[in-house]
Amino acid sequence: MKIAIIGAGNMGGAMALGLAAGTQVRPEYITVSDPSADNLEAISRRQPAIVTTADNTACISGADIIILAVKPWLVQTVIDELRPAIDFSSQALASIAGGVGIDQLATMLTGKPATPATPLPCPIIRIVPNTAIALAESMTFVSSRASTPELDNSVVALFSELGQAMLVEERLMNAATALASCGIAYALRYVRAATEGGVELGFRADQAQRIVAQTLRGAAALLDADGSHAEAEIDKVTTPGGLTIRGLNAMEEAGFTASVIRGLRASMPK
Ligand SMILES: NC(=O)c1ccc[n+]([C@@H]2O[C@H](COP(=O)([O-])OP(=O)(O)OC[C@H]3O[C@@H](n4cnc5c(N)ncnc54)[C@H](OP(=O)(O)O)[C@@H]3O)[C@@H](O)[C@H]2O)c1
Structure with a gap:
């Protein structure tokens, strides 16, 4: 499995390093993008095999799962930038952006107001980790739409390497x-x-x-x-x-x- 992480800040960096230390994904199959060279260097210093780039579009090439780890107010901008490069037949879009639900992600992706009934061009996955992800002790919640049990299980398995992870219905995400x-x-x-x-x-x-x-x-x-x-x-x-x-x-x-x-x-x- 190949993972692209957009945003190498606190959460994106912790995810990349934590996943690279685990068994589900090889470090060279993790690509991280960020405008800050310092952030990328901080990751490379600790795990040189992780691929780093300042180019978001290059970052997602060949990835099975694209994880957005930017601030919530940047999600639309990043989706607009990535949309032409996403291979909707094979890639899933995931986000850890706080408070951004699947309807909002779907609206941003499709450009039309989305409801749970709206057909989606690819699986959309919302992930809610907590700050203990930096120590691989997060309690992480996963919910998805237009996904498959295999994909859901893969995401839960990935985040189980960073603590514990649980698949929940999206209606429970605020409670989570x-x-x-x-x-x-x-x-x-x-x-x-x-x-x-x-x-x-x-x-x-x-x-x-x-x-x-x-x-x-x-x-x-x-x-x-x-x-x-x-x-x-x-x-x-x-x-x-x-x-x-x-x-x-x-x-x-x-x-x-x-x-x-x-x-x-x-x-x-x-
Ligand atoms: N911190 C938490 O406890 C927590 C918990 C759960 C979820 N989250 C969510 O996780 C997300 C990231 O939070 P964080 O604390 O990791 O924030 P952060 O440390 O600010 O990391 C975001 C990173 O994204 C980079 N970035 C900015 N614009 C970008 C772009 N256009 N393309 C690619 N990268 C870009 C930023 O670079 P610059 O610094 O150079 O702008 C920064 O390195 C947020 O949406 C937050 O709601 C956070």
Whole structure:
């Protein structure tokens, strides 16, 4: 499989380097384009086999999947530039641009207002990664239109090399963004709150943050290890009449669960 990535900024660069380090696509089958020579050099220094170019049209030649990794307001310009060079019979167009849905991508590509019923000239794939993609720990969502199960599976397999990836219906993409992209901030706000608590209990701030971060890693690892329900793991540390249940109940009295759910709802576009 050959991949073209348009835009070698934070996300495009992380994708190129992360995919090159994986097994799904060989580094020499990844081409990246960007107007900034510095950005391209930064990629070449770390993985010389990745092909880099300042020419977007040359970048997509021979690619199976074209991934747009430019800012949302540049997507139309880039699509207009690429359109004459896209081989609609063999190439799929994917985008990670924040907030740009498949209807919008289809409208930009076809030049006509698109709805889910609009016939598309090629598969369109929307990808929502989060900032942890730089450490190959992204939670990435994939949704598509005019695609095939094989193509969807290939994209999920690609992004599984950069963390975890999940195919979802497009109607869930805003919820996915709230949970996993805004979610990075929400998880880190918990880290800050717990760190402040740790300082009050007597730890230095750097110690407290390290303790909280490793405790979160441990909690996530426990969930991953046996796929168990969070509540089952909580039960293991809540001795009847013990200290943990007192702490949990005090947090709930202060509105912990309600606050988190309210925050997630507030993260959904109106
Ligand atoms: N950052 C996140 O957490 C995150 C998460 C999910 C999705 N996204 C989405 O990912 C996309 C990229 O975000 P980012 O943070 O990686 O932005 P970024 O660091 O600014 O990267 C965008 C890159 O595109 C380059 N570029 C500008 N015009 C171009 C053109 N016409 N052709 C090719 N490349 C061009 C830019 O070069 P110059 O710097 O020289 O202009 C820059 O290197 C955005 O749409 C964003 O919404 C971001």
